[in-house]
Amino acid sequence: MRLHHIVVFFLLSLFVAAPAAQAAQTYKLAVTDLEGMEELQREFGAFGKVLGEKSGYTFELFPVNNRTAAVEALRARKVDFVITGPAEYVVFRKRTKAVPVVGFSRPDYFASVVVMADSGISSLSDLKGKKVAFGDVGSTSKHLTPMQIFADNGIDPLKDISPVYVDPKVGFAALKRGDVAAFCTTNGKFVSLRDKDSLPAGSFMVLARSRDLPNDILIAGSHVDAAVVKKLQKVFAEDSDALIKAILTGEDNQKYKGMKFLTAVNDRDYDYVRAMYATIGYPQYSEFVGN
Template identity: 60%
Template sequence: MSLSWMKSIGVVVAMLVALVPAAQAETIRLAVTDLVGLEELRREFGAFKDKLSEVTGYDIEFLPVTNRTAAVEALRFDKIDFVLTGPAEYVVMQKRAQAKIVAGLSRPDYFAVIVALADSPYNSTEDLKGSKVGLGDVGSTSKHLGPVQALADAGLNPQKDVEIINTKVPVLWEALKRGDVAAIGMNHLNFLSLRQREMEKSGGLQPGAFRVIARGPDLPNDVLMAGKHVDEKVIETVRLAFTKHSDALIAAILQGEDNQKYSGMRFITGVQDSHYNYVRAMYATAGYPEYADFIGE
């Protein structure tokens, strides 16, 4: 075979290769349940999405959801592939959509507390019987369900022994200081943040003005979950990325201003469904033993 003929073949092969489109990366769709709108998703999790895409080789597309119910329905009908959500949302989504755990986002100091004023007559949960207790947003793991269970763990029946009032955490704080409620329940880190701001403002109360009269155990992890339709190889690729590139992915998450709640977090890849039985107990304590629907929606 002549050299010129071989060159001609080489040219033809090169032309054919050039005509073949490059293989496109597989696209996976990601939602985050506590964020509404594409702009908010990009602001808080844009860096994380880009880094996860880089280390997995998948194209990742944000899919905004209007609420938690919309998210679970999208999972059920294969409209989204992965959802980042909290413990209270996980148990409902797992029941209704048979979604699978990919990895947990372990948050330090993530537990519920019941707080009273130090100079009030409320020194224990037993003292709260017959009183008003303020809690955070209905259905929140750490601001509503967690405090409800903390009361139950301490021997109260939250549905009978106290009057529960749900509102925003800053409103709860002011209600406690005014004496409108006997105690308030919230996330421990919310409490520390509010106490710090109180101390720093002119005429504010000092930390010793407040007393924690009950606290729950560390709550289960926030979780990245996958729809039952997602291929196991895809799930394993994403899970492996959290092991191999943990520090880079955490740094990407922490670029979001509202994501500072994840400061100090670690990815946990050995999370089991049974770890969320305490959350299921919360639903039962709050009067929703089936945990098939999101409270407040």
């Protein structure tokens, strides 16, 4: 075979191999607050597809039973990317050295401490010695943040009040019945429950609220190449509208209406969450609470 034929054949093989190599780049994506492939596909199937189209990679959804399972899957490299909440992120970071990729900034994402407007309660100190309803143990906005609200105002939530942990609908009903003196939850959840209730909106009063919370976040395993992370950040910046439209196809994902992808997310943005773990007696934030 002549030399120039060999060169041509070699160059052609490179052009043929390049698309195949790119197509082979498949990554597994998990979401910590969804169980089962059916729910995962319903909420994030469109998002994974669009992210793949825009990046040139392939994303396969990977169901996990709980947050601990997700951590172990990331450590074992069975999964490459995880979408998770701020309380979960700090544990992932501690145990797997996961890398922040992009934040899912949610409008009005903060926690509220709610009382009945005619209860006579006018300050957090009035709740000392009383029952206060919180949401799921370990939830950023329904448990950890409300605990921090009390701590930030000089009240020890583990000693000065009597916390009870219930589903938000149960907590809201308990507040109306007078079974608890206050109800703590995400502001959006409170507004939704209030607006569907038969009582006038003025029957309720937000006694205190937190600062806006750190964002839900897409993280990459430490084994994922830094160039891949950088490319995905570029995709989120340049194709934001398409990705937001895709993520909003899920029913549960309506919480992201009005969201913005933040590619400049930094680990120190989550120090507020680390303070929450210390407040409830887990200063190492190396394990999930209530899992």
